[in-house]
Amino acid sequence: MRNAEEIWTLVDAKKAAFEALSDRVWDAPEIAYTEYAAVAEHTGMLRAQGFRVTENIAGIPTAVMGEAGDEGPVIAILGEFDALPGLSQKAGVARHDPVDAGGSGHACGHNLLGSAAMLAATAVKDWLAEQGIKGRVRYYGCPAEENGAGKLFMVREGAFSDVDIAISWHPAPFAAVNPAISLANLEVDFTFTGRASHAAAAPHLGRSALDAVELMNVGVNYMREHMPSDARIHYATLDAGGVAPNVVQARAKVRYLIRARELPELRGLVARVKNIAEGAALMTETKVVSQAVSGMSNLLGNKPLEQAMYDNLVRLGPPEFDAEDRKFAEQIRATLRPDDIAGAHTRFGIPVDMKTPLCDRIVPLGANGGGTGIGSTDVGDVSWVVPTVQMRGATYAIGTPGHSWQLTAQGQSPLAKKGMVHAAKVMAATAMDAIRDPALVASAKAELAARTDGNPYICPLDPEVKPHLDMADGH
Numbered sequence: 119m120r121n122a123e124e125i126w127t128l129v130d131a132k133k134a135a136f137e138a139l140s141d142r143v144w145d146a147p148e149i150a151y152t153e154y155a156a157v158a159e160h161t162g163m164l165r166a167q168g169f170r171v172t173e174n175i176a177g178i179p180t181a182v183m184g185e186a187g188d189e190g191p192v193i194a195i196l197g198e199f200d201a202l203p204g205l206s207q208k209a210g211v212a213r214h215d216p217v218d219a220g221g222s223g224h225a226c227g228h229n230l231l232g233s234a235a236m237l238a239a240t241a242v243k244d245w246l247a248e249q250g251i252k253g254r255v256r257y258y259g260c261p262a263e264e265n266g267a268g269k270l271f272m273v274r275e276g277a278f279s280d281v282d283i284a285i286s287w288h289p290a291p292f293a294a295v296n297p298a299i300s301l302a303n304l305e306v307d308f309t310f311t312g313r314a315s316h317a318a319a320a321p322h323l324g325r326s327a328l329d330a331v332e333l334m335n336v337g338v339n340y341m342r343e344h345m346p347s348d349a350r351i352h353y354a355t356l357d358a359g360g361v362a363p364n365v366v367q368a369r370a371k372v373r374y375l376i377r378a379r380e381l382p383e384l385r386g387l388v389a390r391v392k393n394i395a396e397g398a399a400l401m402t403e404t405k406v407v408s409q410a411v412s413g414m415s416n417l418l419g420n421k422p423l424e425q426a427m428y429d430n431l432v433r434l435g436p437p438e439f440d441a442e443d444r445k446f447a448e449q450i451r452a453t454l455r456p457d458d459i460a461g462a463h464t465r466f467g468i469p470v471d472m473k474t475p476l477c478d479r480i481v482p483l484g485a486n487g488g489g490t491g492i493g494s495t496d497v498g499d500v501s502w503v504v505p506t507v508q509m510r511g512a513t514y515a516i517g518t519p520g521h522s523w524q525l526t527a528q529g530q531s532p533l534a535k536k537g538m539v540h541a542a543k544v545m546a547a548t549a550m551d552a553i554r555d556p557a558l559v560a561s562a563k564a565e566l567a568a569r570t571d572g573n574p575y576i577c578p579l580d581p582e583v584k585p586h587l588d589m590a591d592g593h
């Protein structure tokens with residue numbers, strides 16, 4: 119018996135203040151690296167709760183860390199607070215109705231994510247103080263998860279170098295321990311430079327950078343047949359060289375987003391894409407320069423920590439939603455397609471149930487969707503340097519698509535707050551286990567050491583690539 123109930127009482131004691139924090143962050147949505155109001159709210163709350171605060175982590179103005187306790191193991195609980203562009207939506211309304219047409223919105227639930235993580239850290243802090251136990255707990259407020267890889271830069275600058283265990287969560291339709299699947303990715307810009315010329319009078323003098331982009335895309339599309347089936351490559355033309363077809367385009371720029379299961383596989387694919395770019399430049403007598411702009415590592419799982427978190431989740435049971443919560447969830451689900459609802463189950467590797475609107479179960483440990491619906495997260499970079507575990511907290515109607523107005527609409531609802539507090543309890547109890555059980559920390563570290571033996575973390579971004587603090591203007 120690990121007496122998790124005590125820590126859950128500490129979570130409940132302070133939940134109202136953190137629900138209000140989540141609401142304030144929801145009310146002022148800010149995207150990558152512009153989260154000034156959110157980080158001010160989080161910093162103020164850290165101070166109010168008595169944490170020792172360090173601002174400007176890794177030189178990023180919207181990254182903050184609060185620490186409490188002394189000596190002992192260092193447990194990091196990771197939070198986020200960035201929003202998404204174009205997903206403004208009124209709260210508590212089951213029809214598309216933006217607060218601010220074209221404005222940003224919390225369509226990934228990061229208002230809940232940051233508040234629950236700090237609530238968990240606060241409960242652990244209070245427990246350490248009450249019990250006089252040696253150990254430190256930290257809350258990391260991490261910016262720019264959606265677009266900007268804030269945690270990658272924090273890892274690269276050593277923000278987690280003395281951390282023993284990292285814990286996080288993400289809003290979801292179901293309560294589960296996160297399966298350790300996410301893709302490593304790298305975004306690379308390829309800029310081709312040719313020679314302008316009159317396209318009719320002197321076409322033989324021109325060398326088209328736009329031709330080079332098109333040939334590069336053709337080359338990469340032929341490569342798809344010969345790459346791992348779960349790798350992904352997407353591209354967007356950032357600069358087509360102008361709008362005049364009668365001028366040979368002297369400059370063109372294409373952005374590639376390359377995703378793969380593991381970092382070494384990603385590095386291999388990026389090298390092949392760069393070769394194709396060189397080939398396109400050779401064919402068109404243009405020059406190409408490549409520049410990595412963002413990236414993330416894949417997640418490394420950690421079985422001892424996943425088991426500990428799962429045991430806490432099972433002991434706590436699913437969130438207790440009421441009839442009002444289910445009614446609102448049903449209204450949201452009336453706006454979804456059956457595919458959305460079925461797909462939510464298959465992604466979690468559980469049988470499809472079209473009738474139940476809100477999570478009423480714990481997804482079994484090890485269930486996963488066999489690779490469907492995998493994205494990327496910058497928690498991956500942390501997981502390569504610190505044993506890391508995450509849960510999914512049930513905070514929205516089953517079937518709600520990620521990054522949708524329906525998700526924004528649920529972000530201040532009582533059901534989302536129940537899921538948020540529920541996640542905080544599981545994270546706090548897992549942190550408590552790690553502080554009280556040195557064998558758990560040792561086995562978590564041994565597993566990470568074995569996973570990275572001969573395959574160490576190499577940051578996907580070169581040292582000269584800095585956080586895009588100006589990304590708000592349309593990165």
Ligand SMILES: [Zn+2]
Nearest residue numbers: 226228263288
């Ligand atoms: Zn998210």
